[in-house]
Amino acid sequence: MKISPWVHEFSGTHPFIIAGPCSAESEEQLLTLAFALKALGITTMRAGVWKPRTRPNTFEGMGAVAFDWITKAKAATGMRFATEVATAEHVELALRADIDILWLGARTTVNPFTVQEIADALKGVKKPVLVKNPINPEEGLWLGAIERIYKAGVERVGALHRGFSSYQKSRYRNQPYWQIPLSLKSQFPEMPLLADPSHIAGSRELIFEVSQKAMDLGYDGLMIETHPQPDRALSDAQQQITPETLKTLLEQLRISSHSSTDTFFINQLEILRHKIDSLDQELIDTLSARMNLVNLIGAYKRDNNVTVFQLERWQEIMQTRSDWGSRQKLSSEFITEIFKAIHDESIRLQTDVITKEPSPSNDAS
């Protein structure tokens, strides 16, 4: 894929902010918001027309009538609009209404049949298309959906990170698993990557910290659910914020650039990176020395018919290393992860040693 980095040119700002309601609810709601957001310098609004809901008989969006309200809000304010499309028919109606950005929702990205149907309906479309991550934490499905849209001739594609479902309880509605979008970005550095802090957070209080994290990681933009009266919203009420709160959030957001031309900064960075390089070399030398000892112990265990895995020793290692780490202000999760990996490798090496026959002694006597 050769994706053009279209976001900057399209938005004219960094970061690219898309704000607006979870769902388009009325003409008045969209008009009020469009004026309020325009006053903040926001150029693109989101508005869900059809809502994918977990249970039937709940609010499923206003449907195509919302396009009339969107058209009026566009004419009155010059605002651009983004909306979710989940079927080929949605695509057709959204294009007819001249929607500026289309996006595929998390429940669509999981299904390659639906994605392909939408991609076919999007053939040759010049408008930008954002692809939300699938609900489950699988990078391949996300990439596959982006590829299907791109192959349909849509050059302005982008990834929209909204977090992943998990059975585990967490403070977030959807777990961010930042490593997944970052891995996508490292394969396709030109591809715009936006975050949807509203659906990651699930509650108003957490939206700022998720937005800040996305900015610190170099994301290109944010899509933030905004409503004139969030508590009265027909969907996702607890995660929507007012335009006033959005204003404060954007003022407080620390935006760092991808690089700097300041020579002092560049030199300092170079010096620090050199230090990191040599520490990493030391780490590898230490690991290699450790594994040599592990091999030696493996041979002793084999010669004395002792099992490779020794529960007490394992428990002792985990406890002491975690204590040593906390004295150096290293979190116990971090130390545990590292020592689990070291232990797995040690077991693998010792199992290799044990399954090999002892080498014949050189001593002929």
Ligand code: PEP
């Ligand atoms: C939405 O953006 O309102 C939405 C339904 O999002 P998702 O597809 O991320 O659940």
Ligand code: MN
């Ligand atoms: Mn929503």
